[in-house]
Amino acid sequence: MAPLPKAELHLHIEGTLEPELAFALAARNRVQLPWADTEELRKAYLFSDLQSFLDLYYGLMTVLRTADDFAELADAYLARAAAQGVRHAEIFFDPQAHTGRGIAFGTVVEGLARALDHSEERHGISTRLIMCFLRDLPAESARETLEAAKPYLNRITGVGLDSAEVGHPPSKFAEVYEAAAALGLRKVAHAGEEGPPAYIREALDVLGVERIDHGLRAVEDPELVARLVRDRVPLTLCPLSNVRLRAIDLLEDHPLRSMLEAGLLVTVNSDDPAYFGGYVGDTFHAVHEALGLAPEQLRELARNSFLASFLDDDEERRARYLAEVEAYDFGSSDSVDAVDSARP
Ligand code: HPA
Numbered sequence: 001m002a003p004l005p006k007a008e009l010h011l012h013i014e015g016t017l018e019p020e021l022a023f024a025l026a027a028r029n030r031v032q033l034p035w036a037d038t039e040e041l042r043k044a045y046l047f048s049d050l051q052s053f054l055d056l057y058y059g060l061m062t063v064l065r066t067a068d069d070f071a072e073l074a075d076a077y078l079a080r081a082a083a084q085g086v087r088h089a090e091i092f093f094d095p096q097a098h099t100g101r102g103i104a105f106g107t108v109v110e111g112l113a114r115a116l117d118h119s120e121e122r123h124g125i126s127t128r129l130i131m132c133f134l135r136d137l138p139a140e141s142a143r144e145t146l147e148a149a150k151p152y153l154n155r156i157t158g159v160g161l162d163s164a165e166v167g168h169p170p171s172k173f174a175e176v177y178e179a180a181a182a183l184g185l186r187k188v189a190h191a192g193e194e195g196p197p198a199y200i201r202e203a204l205d206v207l208g209v210e211r212i213d214h215g216l217r218a219v220e221d222p223e224l225v226a227r228l229v230r231d232r233v234p235l236t237l238c239p240l241s242n243v244r245l246r247a248i249d250l251l252e253d254h255p256l257r258s259m260l261e262a263g264l265l266v267t268v269n270s271d272d273p274a275y276f277g278g279y280v281g282d283t284f285h286a287v288h289e290a291l292g293l294a295p296e297q298l299r300e301l302a303r304n305s306f307l308a309s310f311l312d313d314d315e316e317r318r319a320r321y322l323a324e325v326e327a328y329d330f331g332s333s334d335s336v337d338a339v340d341s342a343r344p
Pocket residue numbers: 012015050057162163164190193241271272
């Protein structure tokens with residue numbers, strides 16, 4: 001059965017680096033990795049918090065060196081995403097994680113763009129690129145990164161904010177977000193993943209973001225929830241990530257269902273699928289099982305993903321995708337097969 005059509009709005013392309021590709025690129029680029037093989041590497045995927053993941057994430061991405069590497073990475077993601085029903089993907093990348101080790105900004109964007117340019121014809125997925133600033137680096141470095149992006153603005157839809165959250169509030173980046181908006185870029189930011197609800201308010205009030213990435217800890221602040229419902233602010237939740245990074249003990253404890261029922265415009269995403277145990281179809285499947293979501297709630301999540309997407313410049317396409325969601329037939333039972341997501 002065809003998978004439910006959906007958009008993915010919270011996906012770090014570097015977080016799609018599977019162990020097999022990492023070792024192939026390491027050999028090609030003569031990068032020495034500290035793990036003997038893919039099996040040993042996979043054993044290191046036991047995280048205690050966001051930072052313990054980030055240490056491995058930044059370490060492994062050192063195998064990415066050429067435009068071809070970035071193109072191969074993105075094409076592999078798009079192939080997997082297509083098999084799981086993704087029709088539109090808004091893809092994060094972390095330029096400073098590459099420029100900081102001597103890879104030119106242009107190498108990264110040109111490589112990613114090469115894969116994205118073929119995405120519709122090869123995979124049936126429309127795409128956007130969002131460059132994220134690393135919030136644990138100085139604001140000055142983010143400003144330099146925005147400067148480096150200027151020749152590539154035709155390829156970049158927006159800016160985001162990621163990496164270690166606690167101690168790095170959104171307000172640190174007020175100036176660079178203002179400059180990004182002046183260049184016509186859309187604005188999102190990770191907030192409330194490990195950081196407090198106050199960071200979500202800051203991202204909205206100080207940075208003027210249009211979506212909150214994660215926003216999980218909004219549930220601790222009923223007034224904030226009311227505001228997010230009223231203003232229809234999308235929250236790009238990543239349930240498998242929250243479990244793997246220990247924000248939540250068990251998927252069964254995830255507030256996704258109550259957030260949906262509270263009227264929040266939540267979406268379900270994979271974050272760093274090579275590390276967190278599944279791509280976005282796998283994630284739909286997992287929350288369906290763990291939280292007992294009804295088919296109509298899965299449809300609502302899919303609908304939300306297109307409503308929250310930056311398809312404002314192509315409303316005809318958005319309408320087409322939304323029509324696909326409404327026409328989707330879950331079949332005669334509530335079977336999880338309806339959202340099955342067999343890997344390619
Ligand atoms: N949180 C913050 N920064 C990140 C993440 C994440 O889950 N993945 C990649 N960078």
